[in-house]
Structure formats: structure tokens, C-alpha cells
Amino acid sequence: MTATFSRQQMTATALIGTGLARRSRQKRVGDACILTFHGVCASGEDAGLLDASLHTPQKFFHELCAHLAKNYRVLPLDVISRMLTRNEPLPDRVVALTFDDGYESNYRLAYPALREFELPATIFLCTGFIDGTVQPWFTQLEVAMARATVRQIEIQIGAVPLRFSTATQTERATALPTVLRAFKQLPQSAVAENLNRLVKALQPVLDGNIPAPLRPMNWKQARELRDSGLINFGAHTHTHPILGRCTTEVARHEIFHSRDRISTELGAAPALFAYPNGHAYDYNADTKHLLQEAGFRAAFTMIPGRALPDTDPCELPRYGSPESLQQAEATVSGAFETFKAWRQRMRRAFSPSM
Ligand SMILES: [Zn+2]
Incomplete structure (x- = not known):
């Protein structure tokens, strides 16, 4: 994320500095x-x-x-x-x-x-x-990872073996994209079971509230x-x-x-x-x-x-x-x-x- 952002930011700065953005806006x-x-x-x-x-x-x-x-x-x-x-x-x-x-x-x-x-x-x-009956799977996953109480996870998600540290917020944030990628490869019918298994392994402190x-x-x-x-x-x-x-x-x-x-x-x-x-x-x-x-x-x-x-x-x-x-x-x-x-x-x- 950060690497992509800074590369895009550098390109954007160059495109604006050289006047290409202004010319594109006028011509497009x-x-x-x-x-x-x-x-x-x-x-x-x-x-x-x-x-x-x-x-x-x-x-x-x-x-x-x-x-x-x-x-x-x-x-x-x-x-x-x-x-x-x-x-x-x-x-x-x-x-x-x-x-x-x-x-x-x-x-x-x-x-x-x-x-x-x-x-x-x-x-x-x-x-x-909007009905209040569904919390999308990726937000459930993010909240559970953010509130994990274990320090290390080793788990198989579909065909992907995952091993990551959850000791600090930085480590959890670093692991999140890899975990999301593994879930996005699953057939939809397997998402709930894998999510339940991961949440159980993370042992998060969930109080029913989610971040604003x-x-x-x-x-x-x-x-x-x-x-x-x-x-x-x-x-x-x-x-x-x-x-x-x-x-x-x-x-x-x-x-x-x-x-x-x-x-x-x-x-x-x-x-x-x-x-x-x-x-x-x-x-x-x-x-x-x-x-x-x-x-x-x-x-x-x-x-x-x-x-x-x-x-x-x-x-x-x-x-x-x-x-x-x-x-x-x-x-x-x-x-x-x-x-x-x-x-x-x-x-x-x-x-x-x-
Ligand atoms: Zn969406």
C-alpha cells in the first residue's frame, strides 16, 4: 500500500510539475x-x-x-x-x-x-x-485481527497456508492484505467457515461495537x-x-x-x-x-x-x-x-x- 502510494505520488508530482496534467485536462x-x-x-x-x-x-x-x-x-x-x-x-x-x-x-x-x-x-x-443484519466478511475479519489476543497465527485458508504475527497493531496491519487475498480466492460457500475458524484462532476481544x-x-x-x-x-x-x-x-x-x-x-x-x-x-x-x-x-x-x-x-x-x-x-x-x-x-x- 505505502509503496504503491509513494510511487503513484511521485508520478503524480512529476506529471503536474511538467504541465502534462494541465494539458491533459484541456485536451481530453x-x-x-x-x-x-x-x-x-x-x-x-x-x-x-x-x-x-x-x-x-x-x-x-x-x-x-x-x-x-x-x-x-x-x-x-x-x-x-x-x-x-x-x-x-x-x-x-x-x-x-x-x-x-x-x-x-x-x-x-x-x-x-x-x-x-x-x-x-x-x-x-x-x-x-444497511438493514443492520449483515456485517461484510472483510470488516469482520479486520475487526477480529485488530482485537486479537494471540501473538501468532498459523492457519490454512483454502489452498493458502498462512503464518503471521499478531503481537502488535503494525504486525496485524502488515498481515491483513495477505489474509484478505487468501479469502478472496475462496469459493463464496467456504468464506463463512474459514472466517469462523480464523476468528476463533485470533481470540479477539469483541464487545459488539465496531469502529465508527x-x-x-x-x-x-x-x-x-x-x-x-x-x-x-x-x-x-x-x-x-x-x-x-x-x-x-x-x-x-x-x-x-x-x-x-x-x-x-x-x-x-x-x-x-x-x-x-x-x-x-x-x-x-x-x-x-x-x-x-x-x-x-x-x-x-x-x-x-x-x-x-x-x-x-x-x-x-x-x-x-x-x-x-x-x-x-x-x-x-x-x-x-x-x-x-x-x-x-x-x-x-x-x-x-x-
Ligand atoms: Zn464494496
Whole structure:
């Protein structure tokens, strides 16, 4: 995480310093940049987390909103999706803001900044989380690891043998990505059993409370956001499984049930969907077919890239959340993409000919 961040940060600084970001912003037309956030975190609230990267600091989020409002055209994702579907030309400098899962911090900390700058956003709800009946498996895992009382774990998760130290918060935080990766390779039907086994081995002190950034919003708050006219809601399954690792039956239930819970609670069926985890192997042709059958117009991945009129509407790309204004500008302006294309051209030009 840190290594990736600092490498990206260095590239971003260079792209801005050389003026490439400014030129990209001026030249880039006809595509949309869709940013993905999860939670927003007030100062000091990240103390109980092992991985704060999913929870954008509130102060930075406010600065980012100010920057986007001044320099870009932030449109509702629903509007962008319709324009792409109809093959209508997008205006230049188009950005959309999205939030996954439905954290309470979206309501408490992100919405005030969005309202101040009149920026629309879409929140993709994991409906069981909002119902208060589901705690997504990855947050259960993070909380159990953060509160472990044993010093060392040796456990087999699916095909992956794991051995890690849990003596300090730093060691637990270091181990977390490896443990998450092992869980993401499991078939969905094996997640609960493996999670129970790991939690038992960790012997965590669980008091029923979870850190504030990991708490869900409720339906009343979602209705208030809907009524503001700025916030639109999409679906993100009911229990947050990786759909590509589910049977068709389970994937169908997750997609249809999350659609129906949103229809019941918010009065309209959602047209947009975001894949949990969202990488290439996290959904498949079956998943896309089910989404179309359930009446979704568009679905969003976590594969970085620009959304264009000829992009598959069930595989619209999104960028992760930036961690600095420079990273945000290099991403949103398209400078990262311009740089990537230039690097590929150079590699081809200098690779030995066959
Ligand atoms: Zn999610």
C-alpha cells in the first residue's frame, strides 16, 4: 500500500510539475472519469482500523470537493450512464463521484462537503449492511485481527497456508492484505467457515461495537440523502460476496434481493450496480446476464480507466480514491492515462523487432 502510494505520488508530482496534467485536462474530451470512495474518516476516528485506506480523511475530502467543483464538471453518474448508452457526446472534463457499501460516514461526513459544493454522487448500497443484519466478511475479519489476543497465527485458508504475527497493531496491519487475498480466492460457500475458524484462532476481544468508520448508514439517512436531490443510489449486492465466486443461484439472489430492498426502502428500482471487489475475476458473463435480467442499465468495476461511449455498459471502469490532491489531479485530468499510453508506445518502439 505505502509503496504503491509513494510511487503513484511521485508520478503524480512529476506529471503536474511538467504541465502534462494541465494539458491533459484541456485536451481530453468525450470520456468520463469515475472515482470510487468508501468511507470518509474524521480526525482520530481511524484509531481502531488496520487499513485506513478505504476511509478518506474528511479534511482532504473537503479539499478535493473544492478542487473538483472549481476545475471539473461533476455530473450524476446516472446522467453519464444515460449519455453513454445513447451514444451522446459527453461534455469535457466530466467526473462522477461514487461511494461503495453505504457507510454512515457518507451521510455524516461526505454529504456536508458534497452539499457545500453542490456535487452529485452515487452511493452503491450493500443492502444487508444497511438493514443492520449483515456485517461484510472483510470488516469482520479486520475487526477480529485488530482485537486479537494471540501473538501468532498459523492457519490454512483454502489452498493458502498462512503464518503471521499478531503481537502488535503494525504486525496485524502488515498481515491483513495477505489474509484478505487468501479469502478472496475462496469459493463464496467456504468464506463463512474459514472466517469462523480464523476468528476463533485470533481470540479477539469483541464487545459488539465496531469502529465508527465501519458502521453502516440506515434507511432513514438514505432517504434524507435521496430527498436532497444530490445523491442517487445503486445496488452493491445484499451481503457483499464476490459474485464471480458464487453459484448462479446465489449471485441471482444477491443481485435481485439488493435491487428489491432498495426499491422497497427508497421507492424506485436502482438502475446502476457496482461489483463487490470489482476486479476482472470478480464477475463473469453469467453475472452480467443476471444484471440485465434484473433491469440494471449499467454496472461498474474497479478496473481503472476512462468511461467511453463504446465501453461495455456492464463493465464501466472506475478509479480508486485518490490520497492527495496531486494524485487526484493526475487521475482526473487523464495525465496518468496519457503517461501510460506514452510508456507503452516507448516500450513498443524500443523492444527488439521479431
Ligand atoms: Zn464494496
